[in-house]
Amino acid sequence: MFKNLHELIAQMPDEKTCREWLAKQRWNGKPVCPHCGFEGKIYVIEGGKKYKCGSANCYKKFSVTVGTFLEGSNIPINKWLMAIYVCTAHKKGISSYQLGKDIGVTQKSAWFLLHRIRALMDERVEQPMKGIVEADETYMGRKYRSDYVGLSPEEIDYKLKTPQNKKGAVLGIVERSTGNVNVKAFSKIKRDELTDYVRSKVEEGSSLHTDESSLYRKLQYNGYGRETVTHSRKEFVKTSETGVRVHCNTVEAFWSVMKRGVHGIYHQISYKHLQQYCNEFSFRHNHRHLKDYEKFEIVFKGIVGRLPYKQLVAPKK
Ligand SMILES: [Zn+2]
Structure with missing residues (x-):
């Protein structure tokens, strides 16, 4: 495995070395037929470009990328790998324009690459959060007419004029002890949806630290503790009766990195892709203690999944 971008490029200068590397990662040197799962004799054909299943019932040809999200892609494998590396390593992300220039593909191809890589980053915190958990909402991601399908043109005009409807809502929850974050995009935050989401991520008995929002009231009276700071009165930190520091500063710090990234790198993001x-x-935040190549490995492991282009550009239902 390589330790930085330079080593990645040096180890995989062409398509052949990439394919060999990929085969090693995927099968550990012993190819398995993706059509029938045959693990016996597999023939290497076309000068190493393809394989042929040795099972008498199958005999199908396949390449190392079949069934992965690299299958059928016109973009060379080493550019995919470079894109994953850069996207996981840069703290605030990278724009499709910049990535396209860096790895030598069009902006449109780079946009597509980045969206597929983001789909592989869909790896939430598995363990339920507990102890002190900060929760906060913010607004970002621009909505378009297509986000309001089913409404009359007048209603859509009205919605797109009012600030709280123009953007998507985002809920962030942070476990104080680990600093890990779960982030969920909503078209509009409603109390029931927020309650369900927090319940699915946070253990009962935990103490929620929030601002004065009434959205958390249902949780407060049903299994969760709650401490608040009153942002509208410019109160950002206080000490509770039991001597605990009450604040939402950890989640606010996460918003500030994300917002600087979104405004500075991506400029404008659409609600459809907000999640x-x-x-x-x-x-990136939850893996901030890992080395760049370790983050790369995590994303790379998801490579067998695919996100077809049609699904990506289809309007959100
Ligand atoms: Zn087979």
């Missing part, structure tokens, strides 16, 4: 950007930023 994907949330995944990208929370992935």
Whole structure:
């Protein structure tokens, strides 16, 4: 494995070395037929470009990328790998324009690459959060007419004029002891949806630290503790009766990195892709202690999944 971008490029200068590397990662040197799962004799054909299944019932040809999200891609494998590396390593992300220039593909191809890589970063915190958990909402991601399908043109005009409807809502929850974050995009935050989401991520009995928002009231009276700071009165930190520091500063710090990334790098993001950007930023945040190549490995492991182009550009239902 390589330790930095330079080594990645040096180890995989061409398509052949990439394919060999990929085969080693995927099968550990012993190819398995993706069509029938045959693990016996597999023939190497076409000068190493393809394989042929040795099972008498199958005999199908396949390449190392079949069934992965690299299958059928016109973009060379080493450019994919470079893109994953850069996207996981840069703290605030990278724009499709910049990535395209860096690795020598069009902006459109780079945009597609980045969206597929973000889909691989959809790796939330598995363990339920506990102890002190900060929760906060913010607004980002621009909505378009297509986000309001089913409404009359007048209603859509009205919605797109009012600030709280123009953007998507994002809920962030942070476990104080680990600093890890879960981020969820909503079209509009409603109390029931927020309650369900927090319940799915935070253990009962935990203490929620929030601002004065009434959205958390249902949780407060049903299994969760709650401490608040009153942001509208410019109160940002206080000490509770039991001597605990009450604040939402950890989640606020996460918002500030994400917002600087979104405004500075991506400029304008659409609500349709908001969750994907949330995944990208929370992935990097939750793996902030790892080395760049370790983050690369995590994303790379998801490579067998695919996100077809049609699904990516389809309007959100
Ligand atoms: Zn087979």
